[in-house]
Amino acid sequence: MLETYTDFGFYCFIDRLVDEENMTANDNDAFTRVIHKLERLAPLEQADRDAIRALPFRIKTAPPNHYLVKEGAAATDCCVLLTGYVCRHKTTSSGDRQIVSFHMPGDILDLQHLLLSRADHNLETITEATFALVPAEDLRRVAQQRPLLAEALWRDTLIDASIFREWVLNVGRRDAKSRIAHMLCEFAARREKAGLGPPERFNLPMTQEQIADATGLTSVHVNRMLFELAADGVIVRDKRQVEITDWSRMCRVADFNAAYLHEAA
Amino acid sequence: MLETYTDFGFYCFIDRLVDEENMTANDNDAFTRVIHKLERLAPLEQADRDAIRALPFRIKTAPPNHYLVKEGAAATDCCVLLTGYVCRHKTTSSGDRQIVSFHMPGDILDLQHLLLSRADHNLETITEATFALVPAEDLRRVAQQRPLLAEALWRDTLIDASIFREWVLNVGRRDAKSRIAHMLCEFAARREKAGLGPPERFNLPMTQEQIADATGLTSVHVNRMLFELAADGVIVRDKRQVEITDWSRMCRVADFNAAYLHEAA
DNA sequence: CGTAGGTTTGACTGATCTCAAGTTTGGTGG
């Protein structure tokens, strides 16, 4: 059912994605998940929930390493990630890539497209992913009409910004081992909050090269540091599976304090 | 007129700042500047302008190196910077500091306090600074009642987030010389957009150590790189004064593209 | 069972840090 796309023009990649035929039964699921998330961000009224359910949307699927949005593209849609993992990244003119965030099911992506007309970064799938596409202008209209909804969405973007600030600190001032450990802690914590499983044991969706691009390191060094973390006894690895054997010691190594996630994310 | 405060409890620093007696004449100026900024972010109606002018606020002054907000503090106010320069920063448990943003007159600081209850970073003056303090709950109420105003403020926070993403890239993937050059370009560009003077020649308010903390380097290395930038002929320095002699070459060295500032900031 | 992408390992290089000693600057008080 999935086709693989590898070659695209610069704009409107999403139009070439696969429409999921068999998703209609799950339409409600998609927004139930979002509403659940927004409820945690602000106290919604019934009218807010109804307004969300009334939004037009399309369900799409994309294969791994597929660009959803490219830097400079016109911003037309917001999407809710339903399954799979996605990252945002930017590149220098010399071609070095920096991943600026990871996203997991339940995350609302590119909410900034509501109010900024051009994408300032790329959005790329890490694994195969499905998501609900909502036209930015419709969501914007609803946000204008429903103050509580606007507040929930705004709050989500503010938490995003807080995470970026922590990443600046992570990449700017922590050594390689702590950086990687911090990234693992954040991934585990957000994963748990999103209801995707326990933080002590999980499968990493990203390659070591992607970890390197998120932490400002090289994949070779990431590999060595993962071995050191294992040698230190704070994690046990098996392929992409990671077990954090001692969460409090891991947090110390990672210098991780979840306060910046603001009880949500 | 200015007293110097150096020792504070952990919360509510702002209460101990000096109230400016002679600022009443300038009350309108304070909000005129903000309204002007918000007009660029969204098309306001007269009622929006009136709502802003009706907000309660206090004008305060702080000396250099003065904390306005500390990480973990309850978030009670938003402030508009009227004069002077300010930075936001975070620290690792080992005490290393990372500056995550610089702010200049006209910037609205800590807008995230509208919706996040605790500060996740410090806010500290670089130079002596004056600002207007607005209780977060009043601003929040106005944002709920005036959708266009909410949109302008939200957009401002989204641009903030875009700048953080660029900083992650800057600190994560550029070499020392480019990082510093990039920081200088951003400072020059934002300064110009804020109507504070031409981008080709300006006085840096921050020390080389603060530049180091913003770029994830040491002050020693910042010093050497500033000399190299001068030796390369892209800048001329005299004390804290910087002249960018060839803007397009400087942008190339810095890998600077102002798109991420989204025509505002 | 062949291939490509991902991971692992080793040897060497180099950008940036560290430490430590000057030097300059700007502000303050005499």
Added chain:
DNA sequence: CCACCAAACTTGAGATCAGTCAAACCTACG
């Protein structure tokens, strides 16, 4: 106006963390 002082800046030499290059080794998948 000058002397002094602390903070900021400058410079050098040596140390180190992380990068580079290159080869091998997995392992999932067609």
